[in-house]
Amino acid sequence: MALFASLVVFLISNFVPGDPVLAQLGDILASDPVVVAQWRAKWGLDLPLWERYGIFLRGLLHGDLGQSIATRRPVLEDIVQFAPATVELATISFVMALALGIPLGIAAAIWRDSWIDALARVLSLVGVSAPTFWLAFIMLAIFYGWLGWAPGPGRLDPIAFPPEGPSGFFLFDTAWAGDWEGFADTLAHLILPAIVLAAATLGLITRTTRAAMLDCLQQDYVRVARAKGLRERVVILRHALRNALVPVVTLGGLAYANLLTGAVMTETIFAWPGLGRYTFRSAAALDFPAIMGITLVVSATYLLVNLLVDLSYAVLDPRVRR
Amino acid sequence: MTAILDIRDLVTVFHTDRGPVRAVDGVSFTIARGETLGIVGESGSGKSVTAQSIMRLLEPPARIEAGQVLFEGRDVLAMSQSELADWRGASAAMVFQDSLTGLNPVLRILPQVSEHVVAHGRMAPPAARRHGIDLLRRMGVASPERAAAAFPHQFSGGMRQRVMLAIGMANEPSLLIADEPTTALDVTIQAQILDLMAGLNEKFGTAIMLISHDLGVIGSLCRRIAVMYAGEVVETGPTAEVLADPRHPYAWALAHAVPRLDTPVTARLPSIEGMPPDPLAMPRGCRFAPRCAHRIARCDAEHPPLTEIAPGRSVRCWVTMDGRQLPPPSLPAAAAPPRATEAEAPLLEASDLIKHFPLPRKSLFAKPELVHAVNGVSLQVARGESLGIVGESGCGTSTLARLITRLHAPNAGNIRFQGQDITALGGEALRALRPRLQMVFQDPFASLNPRMRVGQILAEPLRVHGHAAPEERVAALLDMVGLNPAWAARFPHEFSGGQRQRISIARALALDPALIVADEPVSALDVNVQAQVLNLMLELRARLGLAFLFIAHDLAVVRAFCDRVAVMYLGRFVEEAPAAELFATPAHPYTVALLSAVPEPGQRRIVLGGEPPSSLRLPQGCAFRARCPVARPICAEPPPLVEIAPGRRVLCHAPGSLQKPR
Numbered sequence: 001m002a003l004f005a006s007l008v009v010f011l012i013s014n015f016v017p018g019d020p021v022l023a024q025l026g027d028i029l030a031s032d033p034v035v036v037a038q039w040r041a042k043w044g045l046d047l048p049l050w051e052r053y054g055i056f057l058r059g060l061l062h063g064d065l066g067q068s069i070a071t072r073r074p075v076l077e078d079i080v081q082f083a084p085a086t087v088e089l090a091t092i093s094f095v096m097a098l099a100l101g102i103p104l105g106i107a108a109a110i111w112r113d114s115w116i117d118a119l120a121r122v123l124s125l126v127g128v129s130a131p132t133f134w135l136a137f138i139m140l141a142i143f144y145g146w147l148g149w150a151p152g153p154g155r156l157d158p159i160a161f162p163p164e165g166p167s168g169f170f171l172f173d174t175a176w177a178g179d180w181e182g183f184a185d186t187l188a189h190l191i192l193p194a195i196v197l198a199a200a201t202l203g204l205i206t207r208t209t210r211a212a213m214l215d216c217l218q219q220d221y222v223r224v225a226r227a228k229g230l231r232e233r234v235v236i237l238r239h240a241l242r243n244a245l246v247p248v249v250t251l252g253g254l255a256y257a258n259l260l261t262g263a264v265m266t267e268t269i270f271a272w273p274g275l276g277r278y279t280f281r282s283a284a285a286l287d288f289p290a291i292m293g294i295t296l297v298v299s300a301t302y303l304l305v306n307l308l309v310d311l312s313y314a315v316l317d318p319r320v321r322r
Numbered sequence: 323m324t325a326i327l328d329i330r331d332l333v334t335v336f337h338t339d340r341g342p343v344r345a346v347d348g349v350s351f352t353i354a355r356g357e358t359l360g361i362v363g364e365s366g367s368g369k370s371v372t373a374q375s376i377m378r379l380l381e382p383p384a385r386i387e388a389g390q391v392l393f394e395g396r397d398v399l400a401m402s403q404s405e406l407a408d409w410r411g412a413s414a415a416m417v418f419q420d421s422l423t424g425l426n427p428v429l430r431i432l433p434q435v436s437e438h439v440v441a442h443g444r445m446a447p448p449a450a451r452r453h454g455i456d457l458l459r460r461m462g463v464a465s466p467e468r469a470a471a472a473f474p475h476q477f478s479g480g481m482r483q484r485v486m487l488a489i490g491m492a493n494e495p496s497l498l499i500a501d502e503p504t505t506a507l508d509v510t511i512q513a514q515i516l517d518l519m520a521g522l523n524e525k526f527g528t529a530i531m532l533i534s535h536d537l538g539v540i541g542s543l544c545r546r547i548a549v550m551y552a553g554e555v556v557e558t559g560p561t562a563e564v565l566a567d568p569r570h571p572y573a574w575a576l577a578h579a580v581p582r583l584d585t586p587v588t589a590r591l592p593s594i595e596g597m598p599p600d601p602l603a604m605p606r607g608c609r610f611a612p613r614c615a616h617r618i619a620r621c622d623a624e625h626p627p628l629t630e631i632a633p634g635r636s637v638r639c640w641v642t643m644d645g646r647q648l649p650p651p652s653l654p655a656a657a658a659p660p661r662a663t664e665a666e667a668p669l670l671e672a673s674d675l676i677k678h679f680p681l682p683r684k685s686l687f688a689k690p691e692l693v694h695a696v697n698g699v700s701l702q703v704a705r706g707e708s709l710g711i712v713g714e715s716g717c718g719t720s721t722l723a724r725l726i727t728r729l730h731a732p733n734a735g736n737i738r739f740q741g742q743d744i745t746a747l748g749g750e751a752l753r754a755l756r757p758r759l760q761m762v763f764q765d766p767f768a769s770l771n772p773r774m775r776v777g778q779i780l781a782e783p784l785r786v787h788g789h790a791a792p793e794e795r796v797a798a799l800l801d802m803v804g805l806n807p808a809w810a811a812r813f814p815h816e817f818s819g820g821q822r823q824r825i826s827i828a829r830a831l832a833l834d835p836a837l838i839v840a841d842e843p844v845s846a847l848d849v850n851v852q853a854q855v856l857n858l859m860l861e862l863r864a865r866l867g868l869a870f871l872f873i874a875h876d877l878a879v880v881r882a883f884c885d886r887v888a889v890m891y892l893g894r895f896v897e898e899a900p901a902a903e904l905f906a907t908p909a910h911p912y913t914v915a916l917l918s919a920v921p922e923p924g925q926r927r928i929v930l931g932g933e934p935p936s937s938l939r940l941p942q943g944c945a946f947r948a949r950c951p952v953a954r955p956i957c958a959e960p961p962p963l964v965e966i967a968p969g970r971r972v973l974c975h976a977p978g979s980l981q982k983p984r
Contacts, residue, residue: 228438229411
């Protein structure tokens with residue numbers, strides 16, 4: 001699957017009307033045919049298409065994703081450097097979306113057509129339909145520019161040094177080192193982009209939880225549970241919720257994969273040094289090796305998350321087990 | 323006797339977008355301690371809504387608008403939520419129809435059986451677990467310790483219904499409300515569950531309110547009966563009296579519309595035409611008047627009250643409220659079945675059919691397991707004859723139907739139709755066969771494409787086979803099955819279940835077939851609608867000279883429709899005989915048990931233990947041996963096919979050794 005995706009991207013990026021030569025060398029150097037030919041030979045761009053793909057595959061088998069044309073560093077190193085920032089942001093967003101979306105969806109289903117249901121519906125509509133760039137600018141304008149409650153773009157204060165730490169997750173690393181000032185600074189910088197990134201996921205999770213819960217509350221086994229004389233709290237938590245979680249898990253898994261790989265817009269606006277911004281820069285520079293590397297990581301992430309979702313079905317629903 | 327449940331003038335209204343629907347409209351009855359009351363009526367008559375109103379399980383848009391529900395003198399409708407939770411499941415319990423959706427799929431059996439024992443403070447969790455396992459054992463669940471840890475989907479329907487009963491009985495309530503508890507089950511399993519409920523009533527004095535559309539089920543368990551129609555009780559009294567001498571015309575029709583095993587076969591079944599009234603626009607007078615054959619002028623003008631006509635008997639009817647009786651139905655007896663002349667070759671002849679299905683492999687290297695669906699069936703159907711095939715679910719009847727119609731190809735054996743060998747037909751030859759051999763399916767909702775108009779559904783086979791003028795033929799077909807030809811432009815969802823089954827029949831008739839294979843064509847229908855559809859099929863058969871292969875689990879229906887009957891068990895015919903003889907003197911022990919399991923008032927049952935063995939591993943010797951009340955050592959040998967009389971074949975070492983109980 002990941003290989004197939006890499007082939008598709010390889011072909012598409014090679015047929016894109018655009019030349020990395022121009023993007024890298026600039027107008028003056030690119031007008032000199034000797035320099036261009038040298039440069040092409042250096043990066044292997046003079047070889048036939050299939051041979052270039054072969055080289056890529058051979059490197060892949062040795063754990064080598066090639067060298068980035070733009071950063072002049074191995075792509076793998078770039079990815080390892082940028083990934084923690086993205087994972088940290090995506091995970092915080094995901095936890096926020098779940099922690100708010102699931103209870104809100106449940107409450108909306110239980111008190112259907114009440115004010116809380118209306119709130120849930122408005123919130124999920126806005127979350128799903130508000131464009132990310134718009135939401136990001138509005139949040140920045142209000143909470144950074146106007147109220148000054150939140151710090152500006154970036155992962156840390158511009159004058160602060162990134163924490164020394166084993167993981168690259170600043171929250172973890174600062175806490176590990178006992179640097180609570182750094183921890184607070186990291187958290188403050190995380191909040192706005194996390195909210196912006198979480199908005200769409202929150203909308204989807206709320207809506208799915210509400211629909212699944214409404215469906216489960218109509219089921220006969222819920223009626224049986226009520227006929228047993230169980231308290232309503234037990235009926236909902238023990239009998240309805242676990243059945244309702246199955247579709248939420250499916251969606252949650254896909255949403256998490258989406259957050260990990262689709263934060264291009266948010267990361268660019270918030271100057272977040274993550275994979276999303278790396279993707280944007282590589283694409284703008286027609287940096288083929290980097291694009292290929294990112295594609296592989298993205299498809300591998302989706303495969304892994306889908307596997308985890310499938311495995312969690314078996315935990316949630318005994319009918320799936322064999 | 324003190325009343326445990328006393329319902330007075332209960333009114334439950336559904337506030338729909340199109341207006342209020344009074345689903346339960348002034349229902350009153352009482353149930354005494356230890357009594358059994360049956361409530362009967364067609365779907366939509368308000369039976370289930372009454373039950374759920376009593377338990378206060380209804381949710382908006384349904385609302386209880388008037389009346390009282392008194393349980394041991396306490397007003398259930400006035401209880402607070404917490405009082406209600408204390409009362410439900412402890413003093414009054416309910417068992418629902420569908421045990422598949424009624425059990426929580428993600429929880430193990432034991433917590434579902436015992437959680438409310440703990441919740442009501444009856445026992446500590448460890449004691450409740452032991453109590454739960456004990457309950458499962460008492461309800462006849464095989465190896466209860468193992469079952470306790472299983473999940474619902476690992477159980478058969480009969481076992482799940484036992485679990486539902488265990489849930490209901492966990493706190494030994496004084497009232498058990500059972501809503502169609504056996505409707506989805508096979509007759510032998512149904513007999514086991516009814517026995518169980520009768521035992522609970524006898525041993526613990528549990529009062530039972532049993533809701534069913536099946537008069538036989540109610541008659542075999544309940545002392546008293548209430549008949550409901552359009553949200554009202556129209557007749558109540560002792561079951562035996564109401565069934566023998568119904569005084570309300572609707573009760574009368576219900577009692578006679580059900581084909582029974584102990585009355586002579588008639589050429590048609592009594593049925594009432596028309597449909598129940600629109601609940602949004604109830605008639606001003608008697609609600610049954612538009613369909614009633616005994617109607618007088620007063621019926622259209624005034625709404626009749628429920629009037630006592632004898633001690634313990636009341637009826638809601640202007641005609642019979644003065645104590646008058648309704649006349650018994652007078653219908654011509656059925657003509658003797660046409661005997662196939664020996665000279666004529668049979669229309670359909672199948673010999674030694676075998677069909678196996680491989681299950682998905684458990685692992686890469688495991689041998690795939692085989693489901694032995696059909697294991698050597700031979701049959702013949704003469705022109706114009708109808709052969710009934712009877713069997714419990716999973717015994718291979720549907721697979722046999724699909725083999726005969728060549729939707730499946732058999733693994734072995736031979737099928738000849740109109741003299742042509744169709745066993746291995748394919749492609750164009752198979753397509754040419756289709757018009758002559760048609761099928762009617764069980765589920766009238768699933769077998770019609772919801773996105774096609776009825777006219778398109780009927781014209782499709784005509785077009786496929788190059789019929790010249792489909793439109794005229796469609797109109798003629800609709801007329802033939804008793805539907806208005808102008809309805810061809812409607813979609814299937816605009817029709818009731820019975821009307822849809824008529825459309826299915828019209829579709830099968832479209833190409834003038836010689837044989838129709840009907841797989842449970844009436845089992846999804848209400849009794850009265852079932853009688854209407856059966857009448858239609860009887861009439862078409864006589865008029866068009868059609869032959870039928872008629873598959874059903876309901877023996878009385880088969881008796882009313884078929885000339886010959888074959889009884890199927892685990893993929894084989896165990897007995898085959900002319901209908902009259904089979905029902906009078908069944909020879910195979912399984913046939914005898916099956917016949918006695920049909921719930922009929924006053925009949926003694928032979929209750930078979932256990933369930934049919936798995937078709938994954940066929941037993942050695944006689945397949946019925948493990949459940950047979952008269953099994954003997956020789957039954958470990960494969961049984962011989964004995965012809966005990968001309969046309970009567972029995973697969974048994976000792977045919978006739980089990981007698982029907984009297």
